[in-house]
Amino acid sequence: MKIALLGYGRMGKSIETIAIARQHDIILKVKDTASITNLEEADVAIDFSIPSAAVANIKLAIDAGVPVISGTTGWLDQYDTITAYCKEHQGTFLYASNFSLGVNLFFELNKRLSTLMSGFSEYTAEMVETHHTQKLDAPSGTAITLAEDIIEKTTYTNWTLDAPKADEIHIEAKRIEGIPGTHEITYKSEIDTISICHTAHSRQGFAMGAVIAAEWIKDKHGIFTMKDVLNIG
């Protein structure tokens, strides 16, 4: 498979290593939107760039008729615009706030726990996400997915990085050198605490998941999520 890498930083490089080991060819690797050329020669484009560039990069891939997957976070306020653009141009698109198998299993665990906890108002939910100091966005895309899933199953209506109101889930975003990504959800009452946690030990799970998603989406049409790829949930 011929892969175009839109973004060639920590994730782009990890994806390249895994893709080559799985016999794929990297035919384009760029660090800016202006360098994206001849995209139609790719079987799949993989965008791991920066929040302000993702939308333009994804549109270029859709315009070229190339299936595109994006793991870039921090641009989700424009997700509906992109899916509408993709439908209008009969394109193929998949976004995941987190491509790792472990986090996608954790997403399901979070939904199950929030369903259980929804009947017990004595518990308050809160979340801590911890990442390396180079991360541009806060909270992480993964934390937002986790919070949105809790909101869907409970009486919480919003998440916040600030002091929470009664119907808001507090997310604390910690930045510590070298941490690939840790997410912990805690339900606290006067009597006890229940918590679930996912800790990434490296970027390998994210990169492997992105390559598996690229292999899966190659000949498909439409808008997908990692639930389609992994067949879970």
Ligand SMILES: NC(=O)C1=CN([C@@H]2O[C@H](COP(=O)(O)OP(=O)(O)OC[C@H]3O[C@@H](n4cnc5c(N)ncnc54)[C@H](OP(=O)(O)O)[C@@H]3O)[C@@H](O)[C@H]2O)C=CC1
């Ligand atoms: N969904 C998931 O599973 C995961 C998502 N992420 C997300 O992926 C994104 C990238 O993460 P990471 O690789 O660690 O970040 P990096 O900063 O290491 O890499 C981003 C790269 O994008 C390049 N870039 C800047 N502008 C553009 C542009 N217009 N078009 C294409 N490339 C551009 C940067 O170039 P330069 O070096 O010149 O600045 C850099 O090389 C982040 O949003 C992060 O949150 C990260 C891990 C997992």
Ligand SMILES: O=C(O)C1=N[C@H](C(=O)O)C[C@H](O)C1
């Ligand atoms: O920027 C990162 O590094 C990560 N970003 C993603 C996110 O925002 O959730 C996924 C992972 O946690 C690593």
